[in-house]
Amino acid sequence: MTPPAPDSRPTLSEIAKIVRDDDPEKLARILATGATIAEIEKAVLWASGAEDVLGEAPHPLEGAAALVYDILTADAPEEERR
DSSP states (O other), X not given: OOOOOTXXXXXXXXXXXXXXXXXXXXXXXXXXXXXXXXXXXXXXXXXXXXXXHTTOOOOOOOHHHHHHHHHHHTTSOXXXXX
């Protein structure tokens, strides 16, 4: 089985695997953003702080990736958010 294309729209189960969360409400909210797999993966990287490790210049997320980031970090304490 080949993995889905990064620019394709994921299923709920694919989103759960990417974000490593099984909260149905959170997954449904992410699905509702219309984000692609690549956008969700980017938001997950930003939410985990991996963009600092990768050495990328900080820049704000836009569009669906920003919406997914907001959903992923909604429960994080304010000081952990960017």
